[in-house]
Amino acid sequence: MKLGFIGAGNMARAIINGWSSQGQKAEIYLHSAHKASYEPYAKEHGLHACTSNTEVVSKADIIFLAVKPLVLAEVLHEIKETVQAKKPVVVSMVTGVSIAEIADLLELTPKELEVIRIMPNVNAEIAAGMTALNASPAVTETNFLRVKGLFEMIGQTEILPEKDFSTFVALAGSSPAYVYFFIDAMSRAGVKYGLKKDQATKIAAQAVLGSAQKVLADQKTPMQLVDDVCSPGGTTIAGLLAMEEAGFMTAVIKGMDATINKDQGK
Numbered sequence: 001m002k003l004g005f006i007g008a009g010n011m012a013r014a015i016i017n018g019w020s021s022q023g024q025k026a027e028i029y030l031h032s033a034h035k036a037s038y039e040p041y042a043k044e045h046g047l048h049a050c051t052s053n054t055e056v057v058s059k060a061d062i063i064f065l066a067v068k069p070l071v072l073a074e075v076l077h078e079i080k081e082t083v084q085a086k087k088p089v090v091v092s093m094v095t096g097v098s099i100a101e102i103a104d105l106l107e108l109t110p111k112e113l114e115v116i117r118i119m120p121n122v123n124a125e126i127a128a129g130m131t132a133l134n135a136s137p138a139v140t141e142t143n144f145l146r147v148k149g150l151f152e153m154i155g156q157t158e159i160l161p162e163k164d165f166s167t168f169v170a171l172a173g174s175s176p177a178y179v180y181f182f183i184d185a186m187s188r189a190g191v192k193y194g195l196k197k198d199q200a201t202k203i204a205a206q207a208v209l210g211s212a213q214k215v216l217a218d219q220k221t222p223m224q225l226v227d228d229v230c231s232p233g234g235t236t237i238a239g240l241l242a243m244e245e246a247g248f249m250t251a252v253i254k255g256m257d258a259t260i261n262k263d264q265g266k
């Protein structure tokens, strides 16, 4: 299995580094717009640095599109003829772009080309990612399982209808940034009350990690777990009510709304 990456930025590297940490051995070919950055990265990680996007398509069997939405049309135009001739599996992680749109830009239909749409997140780098997948009708079961397996190596996967991808972006694609932001806010409070920043960050991050693991492991809903921590007349209920007074739940939902609207081009 030969894998190709068009775009070698934050998300591509999180995935490749995650695979590397899990002993994934497939050959990887990559090309991006910044030669001074991707060539040393490829050398350091034993990957093949290509000189064009077309070369990636000609060398690899599964092509990952890891560029920003704004340059996607230009990239697909560039690789169109090679894709039409070779018909590789095309895996797109580009936000807000459907399988049908990708096939269309390549002047093929979803029945003619194996296109898999994914939405990963940066925690793939430490094999704790969360990736959504959907496939065009042309995708063979073998190829779908192959790609799904690659993401199971570096986290959890969920097969979702394309209509739910924007919601998934909010809950898992973008949300690591929101959780890091929450951790930083708690850590700053620690600094406010005299702890060192690195010490406060470690304490807050471990509390978030344990809480997430508890939610996943426990039969109780998150709200039941909230109640378990809130002793009557205690510290937690005082803090929780003050957070709600400042609009905690509303702030989170507004953030999710804005992410979803942006993904849908609204």
Ligand SMILES: NC(=O)C1=CN([C@@H]2O[C@H](COP(=O)(O)OP(=O)(O)OC[C@H]3O[C@@H](n4cnc5c(N)ncnc54)[C@H](O)[C@@H]3O)[C@@H](O)[C@H]2O)C=CC1
Binding pocket: 006, 007, 008, 009, 010, 011, 012, 031, 032, 033, 034, 053, 065, 066, 067, 068, 069, 071, 074, 075, 093, 094, 095, 119, 120, 121, 122, 173, 174
């Ligand atoms: N960063 C994240 O946490 C996530 C990003 N995504 C999606 O992944 C895609 C990539 O995002 P990032 O890695 O964050 O962006 P980035 O800006 O870090 O990387 C983009 C890469 O595309 C390359 N590039 C630009 N023009 C190119 C061209 N014409 N040909 C080949 N390569 C070109 C750049 O050199 C760079 O390596 C986006 O569509 C984004 O929506 C999806 C989930 C999470």
Ligand SMILES: O=C(O)[C@@H]1CCC=N1
Binding pocket: 095, 169, 173, 174
């Ligand atoms: O901010 C972005 O557009 C990308 C998509 C999901 C995470 N980062």
